[in-house]
Amino acid sequence: MARITAGIATSHVPAIGAAIDHGKQRDLYWAPVFQGYEFVKEWVKSNTPDVVILIYNDHASALMLDIVPTFAMGFAEEFLPADEGWGRRPVPTVYNHLDLAAHVAEQLVIDEFDITLINEMDVDHGLTVPLSLVFGQVEEWPCKVIPIIVNVTQFPTPSGERCWKLGEAIRNAVKTFPEDLNVQVWGTGGMSHQLQGTRAGLINEEFDRRFIDLLAHEPEELIPITRLEYLREAGTEGIELIMWLIMRAALGYGVEEKKRFYRVPASNTAVGHVVYETKS
Amino acid sequence: MARITAGIATSHVPAIGAAIDHGKQRDLYWAPVFQGYEFVKEWVKSNTPDVVILIYNDHASALMLDIVPTFAMGFAEEFLPADEGWGRRPVPTVYNHLDLAAHVAEQLVIDEFDITLINEMDVDHGLTVPLSLVFGQVEEWPCKVIPIIVNVTQFPTPSGERCWKLGEAIRNAVKTFPEDLNVQVWGTGGMSHQLQGTRAGLINEEFDRRFIDLLAHEPEELIPITRLEYLREAGTEGIELIMWLIMRAALGYGVEEKKRFYRVPASNTAVGHVVYETKS
Amino acid sequence: MPRTRLYSLDELDDIPGTKVFRARASREAYHLHKFCMSLMKPENREAFKADERGYIDRYRMSDEQKAAVAARDLSKLIELGGNMYFLVKIASTDGWSAQKAVSSMSGMSAEEYAQMMLDGGRSPEGLRSKREGN
Amino acid sequence: MPRTRLYSLDELDDIPGTKVFRARASREAYHLHKFCMSLMKPENREAFKADERGYIDRYRMSDEQKAAVAARDLSKLIELGGNMYFLVKIASTDGWSAQKAVSSMSGMSAEEYAQMMLDGGRSPEGLRSKREGN
Ligand SMILES: [Fe+3]
Ligand SMILES: [Fe+3]
Helix, strand or coil: CCEEEEEEEECCCHHHHHHHHCCCCCCCCCHHHHHCCHHHHHHCCCCCCCEEEEEECCCCCCCCCCEEECEEEECCCEECECECCCCECCCCCEECCHHHHHHHHHHHHHCCCCCEEECCCCECHHHHHHHHHHHCCCCCCCCEEEEEEECCCCECCCCHHHHHHHHHHHHHHHHCCCCCCEEEEEEECCCCCCCCCCCCCECCHHHHHHHHHHHCCCHHHCCCCCHHHHHHHHCCCHHHHHHHHHHHHHCCCCEEEEEEEEEEEECCEEEEEEEEEECC | CCEEEEEEEECCCHHHHHHHHCCCCCCCCCHHHHHCCHHHHHHCCCCCCCEEEEEECCCCCCCCCCEEECEEEECCCEECECECCCCECCCCCEECCHHHHHHHHHHHHHCCCCCEEECCCCECHHHHHHHHHHHCCCCCCCCEEEEEEECCCCECCCCHHHHHHHHHHHHHHHHCCCCCCEEEEEEECCCCCCCCCCCCCECCHHHHHHHHHHHCCCHHHCCCCCHHHHHHHHCCCHHHHHHHHHHHHHCCCCEEEEEEEEEEEECCEEEEEEEEEECC | CCCCCCCCHHHHHHCCCCCCCEHHHHHHHHHHHHHHHHCCCHHHHHHHHHCHHHHHCCCCCCHHHHHHHHCCCHHHHHHCCCCHHHHHHHHHHCCCCHHHHHHCCCCCCHHHHHHHHHCCCECCCCCCCCCCCC | CCCCCCCCHHHHHHCCCCCCCEHHHHHHHHHHHHHHHHCCCHHHHHHHHHCHHHHHCCCCCCHHHHHHHHCCCHHHHHHCCCCHHHHHHHHHHCCCCHHHHHHCCCCCCHHHHHHHHHCCCECCCCCCCCCCCC
8 A cells, every 4th residue: 555654845946946956055155055955865865755746836837827727736757847937957857656646636536626637747946946955966856756736826726724635635545545655745835935026025934933833743723824814924925835734734643753944045935844754 | 796597508519519500400300409499599588697607518629638627717808619620610709707707716716616727718519509509690699608617528527516516606606796797507518428439329318307307406316426327327428417517506496497308319419408597 | 544435436447338538548648639639720630631641640649549540440549548529530520420430439330320319329228337237 | 695705805905015916817917928938938038038029029918018028127017917927937038036036026126135035034024914004
């Protein structure tokens, strides 16, 4: 049986990807950010999953112009890194695990999630920057990746509650997959940031730290945070944190926090990162 | 306040569209089919809606190749009739009511429906044939149309229960729209038919007639019909009937059946059609 | 925590003479379907008619799929992952009616099939379940 | 049967210095966004750089949107329905960092903005709600 063994959350700032790709990881500005990921890079060597279910938001790269799905799943055999305006990131092609993806999709629809399957798309920094942060600069990614995309940008966006339920449903779906697979669930995005208007540059360290404090063992405090509250407290793009909730819900009750990291800033954003192992 | 005043269900067989477009309505084969729509063509003259929320399935015209949404809403200003392989149907452009569409979309997401907005698409026979059957051959459609597309083809498809709840949510959303609008909800597709395999040509008149018998006043008998049961009883394409459930749910409890019609065959399909007025 | 499902997905294979179109299998027909949808443009239909083989070769279909397209073997194409809503675009390009296209899979001639439909269609009796034989 | 909603949608307008990107408004920027996404191809970036005006005119944007693109006035483009995830592709084409692009809306210079971020970012104090002033 497939089982979810661990969860990772991390910000996915594009500038972090650029810093990796241009060898700036030891620069004065970037070194303290990358230090926060030393643990996970070591940890993942002995905790390499077969498949990562990677929850992120597309930033008008594959979606948002002609198609705006609430929840979408990448359903191609492979995904290239998107050209977001400065060329494709020099990172490996991402390969899907289609059998697990199809199973999860079927179970999610049976559980009344109205997901959209995307049969061809590129994947942007929301997916590739976390892969780089965890696996480093590699010839090929050491695992398969099932991309799940959440609309966090164009209102109406899904609520925290809905995201939590989606995470629970992902957990149930993975558990009923007959093949023996080590699955991790990652949630990317956040923490507080706002990329528009005269309020640009907003950071709410208190909100962010409380979020990290509660996520492992008291997530029930975080589930009811409304869309509006995310915007008010964490900025228009801080609402990406709802994807951390999906990750957390997919892990079930018992988790052990192996790492937490928080740092301001990377470009316009507060960087947060946690690693949880499941106890079930 | 906007209110839902009536509902229409009808099959949407492409050959019916072709018969209209090529002036074959009085042919021996077609006359008995079109006779069934005499009532609605007269009725709609004094019951012209401002907006039709039209629930149908796309037949690999705009969707299904790169994008497979469970529930999608057409969100462009206008939609052209699709070229399904023999040229575009010579029918008017379909115009959206974007304000109501945006309101319904927002309310549906708040109600935990994970819909997908489609910002550019053509509309196929699932939408245009019902418009032709009800409004006839006109220079322009007499109302705006909000297309809502349901995946009934690629499993996993949504269940009858989920469709019923969607209809209820559409009802609630329309009721909270501040502008004074006369809204109808149409469900298209069905009745029993199967377009593939050695079982092609399946028709289940008993199943179809029971469905029509119960839809107006005992729909609770129909809601639990499983996906599998539709396939077994009504054929692989008979599952389109779940869109009749969405229409029915959107009308609320009190309806008056103004018309029912059933006829076999039109091309490969059993043709069914009902007109309901709401009492609320 | 075993889950109560509305039905077992394997039951989808229990319906006689029927292949239910599922997400996983659709991947096998992605390029076949891309070819089919290309026929929604008149210029592509012309190009296909002018040089079938050359046009087919523009698409990354399997050789089996290409042969089945050339032979208009819709049953085979469904077996190879295809879905009728895509495939019917080949038939439309050929000027076939939907009824003729569907009848080609039915195990009877177009005329026999048309007559069966006029007589009320194919009865579901005995065609509901392989297992139950009902 | 009045409905209890999680929040009033009008509250989305209550956040200082912020325009929440909503489905209805996105329609006003559809062609602007189409232009932005075209810049995801290197050949289009080249064409845009070689002849800005000519390239912009290929897209059915409003004159106001075209002028704001030419002026790189991101604040204006957001007012005209745009969303930053699309607009940033113009900035990337220009070789601007995301920080520089964002700072251009912030009411301060790029240097002041960069320093503010180093100092922990902009505090949410007083910027949560117009109505509450908190
Ligand atoms: Fe992001
Ligand atoms: Fe249909």
